[in-house]
Each structure stands twice: as C-alpha cells, then as structure tokens.
Amino acid sequence: MAGLASNRNACVSEYWSSQGWNINWRREIRGGAELSQHSQLMSCIENMCTNLDQDTWQWKFGDEESFTVRYVRYSLDVSRLPFASIATRWCKILPIKVNVFVWRAMLNRLPTRTSLDHRGIDMESLLCPCCNNNVEDSNHVFFTCNVALELWNRIEMWLDLHIPEFVNIADMFEWIDEHDGGSKQWRILNTTCVTVIWILWMYRNSVVFDGTTIKKHQLFDMVVLFSYNWFCNRNSKGRINWNAWMQNPRM
Structure with missing residues (x-):
C-alpha cells in the first residue's frame, strides 16, 4: 500500500487530523487483493492514539512510565530470583x-x-x-x-x-x-x-x-x-x- 500513497515520505501527523486518518492515495483503491490490504491496514491503525507532541520512549514495565535502570533491576529480581520463606543465615565462625x-x-x-x-x-x-x-x-x-x-x-x-x-x-x-x-x-x-x-x-x-x-x-x-x-x-x-x-x- 505504501506505493499508492501520494507522499511516501510524509509524517504520520500529515495523515492524521482530529477527525481521524486522512490518507491521500494517488488513485482509487481497486478491489481484490488491493482492497483487502487496504482494509487490513485501516483495521490495524484505527485504534491507534496519536497526538502532536514530540515522540518519546516510554517504559511500560510496571507503574513507572520513565525508564530507569533501578526499576529494570527490581523487575528482574522479582521475576528471576528465588523467594525464600526462611531468613538467610550467616555465621562469622564459618568461612x-x-x-x-x-x-x-x-x-x-x-x-x-x-x-x-x-x-x-x-x-x-x-x-x-x-x-x-x-x-x-x-x-x-x-x-x-x-x-x-x-x-x-x-x-x-x-x-x-x-x-x-x-x-x-x-x-x-x-x-x-x-x-x-x-x-x-x-x-x-x-x-x-x-x-x-x-x-x-x-x-x-x-x-x-x-x-x-x-x-x-x-x-x-x-x-x-x-x-x-x-x-x-x-x-x-x-x-x-x-x-x-x-x-x-x-x-
């Protein structure tokens, strides 16, 4: 479908308005496989949420939105380290x-x-x-x-x-x-x-x-x-x- 777009190098914001997606095609969408691909494309993007703000990376692993090494380590500890129901023993007499x-x-x-x-x-x-x-x-x-x-x-x-x-x-x-x-x-x-x-x-x-x-x-x-x-x-x-x-x- 990218070959049918009137501007292949357009930004996402140029195809999006407050009313929804407005993609300019070079010609009418034909039937058959072309129509099927167009339907699949629109089905994939219709539920996407966009805004005019600058793109940023977001961290969705947990409650914190911003990425931190501390939270990555915490998440790995929770998912990988074994849980012991008894306290760790440490005796100074022993090596x-x-x-x-x-x-x-x-x-x-x-x-x-x-x-x-x-x-x-x-x-x-x-x-x-x-x-x-x-x-x-x-x-x-x-x-x-x-x-x-x-x-x-x-x-x-x-x-x-x-x-x-x-x-x-x-x-x-x-x-x-x-x-x-x-x-x-x-x-x-x-x-x-x-x-x-x-x-x-x-x-x-x-x-x-x-x-x-x-x-x-x-x-x-x-x-x-x-x-x-x-x-x-x-x-x-x-x-x-x-x-x-x-x-x-x-x-």
Missing part, C-alpha cells in the same frame, strides 16, 4: 564459602541430580552416586543417604546428644536454634552440624568427580578437624583445647 553453600542449600540451589534434571540437563541416572538406592536431592545427601545416616550416628555419640532425624536443612537449623545451653553451646552445635553437611557434600563430589578421593571412613575425622579449626581460629569468644574437643566439645 565465606561455607556460608554461601548453606545459603544455596536453603534455597535448594545445589546441583544435585534431581535439581539438574529439573533444569533440563540430561542425566544418565537420578540415583544417589553414594548409595544408588534413592534419587539424589539435597535432603537425601545430607540426611537420608546411608553415608549421611552413619555419619550423623557417630556425631550423636561424639556429642553425647540425641540428634533427631531431620527432614531438611531448615528442620536442622530449627532444632539448633531451639536447643538450650547458651550462646557458646549454640555456636558449637551450629558449627558442627554445618560442618557435617559440608563434609557430606565434599564426599558426594569426590564420588562424582574424583573417583572417591575422600574415603568414607575419613568423614567423621574430617568433621572433627574442620569444625575445630573453624571454631577455634575464627571465634573471638574463646578457644577449646584440642584434646577436649576430640572427647566432646560440649563438655
């Missing part, structure tokens, strides 16, 4: 990488086999690489896998403390926060439990990527050593003798 690991675990963002499968990554098997008995998600790796159950039993004997069967990581932290004994006992228990899931994740990765460079019988000793180093070297509110820690840090 930054371990705190980040805990944060990802609480948001169910660890790359377990079921998590990767949900993201469309083709997996040869969804079974836990450590036990091959159940599908692998973070709750299984940390609490229901045979390797995890055996390690938690040894931690229970070491601390001389009944540790319930946790459903998930939020359940574990809820139990820690409700445990009596003061701030020092809380720091010891929190450090120890987080060390357990960190070591279990290290072991899982060693099975998947390194051909089990970490042996299962080493896990308990690694928990004792890692938790002691983190608690004593990063804790400004007191140290514990190594021999006492090996016996029972809660005593």
Whole structure:
C-alpha cells in the first residue's frame, strides 16, 4: 500500500487530523487483493492514539512510565530470583564459602541430580552416586543417604546428644536454634552440624568427580578437624583445647 500513497515520505501527523486518518492515495483503491490490504491496514491503525507532541520512549514495565535502570533491576529480581520463606543465615565462625553453600542449600540451589534434571540437563541416572538406592536431592545427601545416616550416628555419640532425624536443612537449623545451653553451646552445635553437611557434600563430589578421593571412613575425622579449626581460629569468644574437643566439645 505504501506505493499508492501520494507522499511516501510524509509524517504520520500529515495523515492524521482530529477527525481521524486522512490518507491521500494517488488513485482509487481497486478491489481484490488491493482492497483487502487496504482494509487490513485501516483495521490495524484505527485504534491507534496519536497526538502532536514530540515522540518519546516510554517504559511500560510496571507503574513507572520513565525508564530507569533501578526499576529494570527490581523487575528482574522479582521475576528471576528465588523467594525464600526462611531468613538467610550467616555465621562469622564459618568461612565465606561455607556460608554461601548453606545459603544455596536453603534455597535448594545445589546441583544435585534431581535439581539438574529439573533444569533440563540430561542425566544418565537420578540415583544417589553414594548409595544408588534413592534419587539424589539435597535432603537425601545430607540426611537420608546411608553415608549421611552413619555419619550423623557417630556425631550423636561424639556429642553425647540425641540428634533427631531431620527432614531438611531448615528442620536442622530449627532444632539448633531451639536447643538450650547458651550462646557458646549454640555456636558449637551450629558449627558442627554445618560442618557435617559440608563434609557430606565434599564426599558426594569426590564420588562424582574424583573417583572417591575422600574415603568414607575419613568423614567423621574430617568433621572433627574442620569444625575445630573453624571454631577455634575464627571465634573471638574463646578457644577449646584440642584434646577436649576430640572427647566432646560440649563438655
């Protein structure tokens, strides 16, 4: 239809008046395909709103009409970032990488086999690489896998403390926060439990990527050593003798 316009270079305002569209054609619109195209054109533009103001870019993503980087970032955060119903935990006794690991675990963002499968990554098997008995998600790796159950039993004997069967990581932290004994006992228990899931994740990765460079019988000793180093070297509110820690840090 552009070829039939009397002025191909005309501005939109030249074809628009208060009464509506007034397009000047070089000749009468004929029937057939030409008439059909003309009808389609008028149908597309009849509901357009125009004015005599200078054209400007407008932002229609939300309530603000003007474009701002701040609102773009906010919109992306709302649509892309996961929502957590539980507060983020940050413990200064633990290394930054371990705190980040805990944060990802609480948001169910660890790359377990079921998590990767949900993201469309083709997996040869969804079974836990450590036990091959159940599908692998973070709750299984940390609490229901045979390797995890055996390690938690040894931690229970070491601390001389009944540790319930946790459903998930939020359940574990809820139990820690409700445990009596003061701030020092809380720091010891929190450090120890987080060390357990960190070591279990290290072991899982060693099975998947390194051909089990970490042996299962080493896990308990690694928990004792890692938790002691983190608690004593990063804790400004007191140290514990190594021999006492090996016996029972809660005593």
